[in-house]
Amino acid sequence: MGVHAAFIDFRKAFDLVDHNILLNKLAAMNINKPFWLWIKSFLSGRVQQVNLNGTLSSIATCPAGVPQRSVISPILFNIYIDDLEDALPEQLKVSTNKYADDCTQHQIVSVDSNSNLQQSINEVNNWEVLNKMAINAKKTKDMWISFTDAITEPPRLRIGNELIERVNAFKLLGVSFQNNLKWNAHVEEITRKANKRLYHLRECRKSQLPAEVGIITYQSKIRPILEYASPVWAGLPNYLRDEIERVQSRSLRILGLEKDYLPPLNERREEATSREVDRFMNDPHHPCRSVLPKLINNQYNLRNIDRNRNISFFSGTERHKHSFSGRACKYV
Numbered sequence: 376m377g378v379h380a381a382f383i384d385f386r387k388a389f390d391l392v393d394h395n396i397l398l399n400k401l402a403a404m405n406i407n408k409p410f411w412l413w414i415k416s417f418l419s420g421r422v423q424q425v426n427l428n429g430t431l432s433s434i435a436t437c438p439a440g441v442p443q444r445s446v447i448s449p450i451l452f453n454i455y456i457d458d459l460e461d462a463l464p465e466q467l468k469v470s471t472n473k474y475a476d477d478c479t480q481h482q483i484v485s486v487d488s489n490s491n492l493q494q495s496i497n498e499v500n501n502w503e504v505l506n507k508m509a510i511n512a513k514k515t516k517d518m519w520i521s522f523t524d525a526i527t528e529p530p531r532l533r534i535g536n537e538l539i540e541r542v543n544a545f546k547l548l549g550v551s552f553q554n555n556l557k558w559n560a561h562v563e564e565i566t567r568k569a570n571k572r573l574y575h576l577r578e579c580r581k582s583q584l585p586a587e588v589g590i591i592t593y594q595s596k597i598r599p600i601l602e603y604a605s606p607v608w609a610g611l612p613n614y615l616r617d618e619i620e621r622v623q624s625r626s627l628r629i630l631g632l633e634k635d636y637l638p639p640l641n642e643r644r645e646e647a648t649s650r651e652v653d654r655f656m657n658d659p660h661h662p663c664r665s666v667l668p669k670l671i672n673n674q675y676n677l678r679n680i681d682r683n684r685n686i687s688f689f690s691g692t693e694r695h696k697h698s699f700s701g702r703a704c705k706y707v
Contacts, residue, residue: 377521379490379529380481382545383499384514388476389448390440392455393507394418397441400454414451439507449475455506462502469495474548484521490529492517500534512537516545520554522694550604556694558608562615569600569622576629589630590637597626601640606651609644610697616641652703663703 385391397418401411421442425432441448452475459478460471469482469491480499484490503510512534519528519541532539544553544560551561575596579589601619611619620641624634655661695701 376486377484377519377523377526377528378481379484379492379517379519380479381492381496381517381532381539382515382547383478383480383496384511385476385478385503386509386511386514388508389443389452391508392441392452393439396506397451397455400458404454417447452476456508459499459502462498463495464498467491467495467498477548479547484526484529486523486525492529493532496532496534496539510534512539515539516542518542518545518552518554520556548604550607556698558611558615561608562611562618565600565603566618566622569597570625572597572600573626573629576626580629580631586630586632590632593623593626593630597622598640602643602647605644606648607699609641609648610699610702612697648699648702 394415398411398415401414418441421437422434423437424434441451453473456473456478459473463469463471467482469480472479472481478499480492480495482490482492482495500510502508515534517532517539521528531541543555544551546552546564551558551564553560575592576589579592601622620639623637623640627634627636655663658664
């Protein structure tokens with residue numbers, strides 16, 4: 376089995392939202408008329424002007440786009456692209472995930488099937504033409520993930536006449552994914568970024584501030600970098616765990632504190648994973664529930680196994696054992 380994924384980038388996505396198309400989509404949602412008129416007024420009559428070295432251009436109207444840094448703009452953009460999945464035939468069996476202007480498509484390809492991602496990209500291309508959007512072919516990437524030679528690697532994707540680059544790693548929503556499902560690239564990125572911020576701690580020590588100030592600085596400016604989205608990638612081999620732990624040890628050493636002054640980051644990642652599992656297990660509609668076996672409601676006594684508890688399913692590889700689904704079972 377393999378996974379074929381495409382990371383689609385829309386060119387100037389927020390700037391190309393057509394006002395008339397957006398208003399028509401809002402009307403189709405049956406929103407009340409006063410709110411529809413308010414949105415129309417919010418988008419209409421906007422102008423733009425360029426300042427270049429003190430010289431102003433002429434004023435031009437804005438027939439498209441939603442205002443940047445407005446609270447409602449991301450919502451309007453989500454409404455604008457909400458019908459993207461409707462353009463994809465169900466028989467293609469391609470899943471689409473959207474977050475703001477990031478759009479990812481993927482298909483699980485079995486041994487006896489072929490990738491339909493090119494057909495899906497063609498449908499997305501047709502949708503963006505109808506909706507006056509534009510796909511940035513140079514920034515759009517595709518990735519093939521497979522650990523068997525039984526499935527032929529699909530050909531590279533195309534948008535029109537442009538060939539899409541196939542990559543071995545891609546940064547999606549702040550997390551670097553690799554086609555070998557390892558986390559070396561992500562750990563390298565976060566430790567590099569965190570090490571650059573150690574100067575904050577050196578300045579605290581240099582200014583002879585209390586150690587508590589340095590700890591607050593570490594916890595607010597450095598540790599969040601090392602823990603962002605950690606439930607996803609927490610199943611690390613020891614050498615990568617040590618790479619991350621060294622950043623915390625170095626931080627405490629700069630502040631003149633013992634390395635065990637704070638709990639190990641690995642323990643915090645485990646706690647974060649447990650909280651995340653609890654969160655989606657309490658939501659019956661959460662998509663992550665599908666990665667776990669169904670709850671077993673035993674009507675008889677199993678000596679050393681709690682009733683109403685999942686039994687961890689077998690992991691055939693270390694890769695699956697340390698994945699989110701493999702680790703999540705023990706917290707259910």
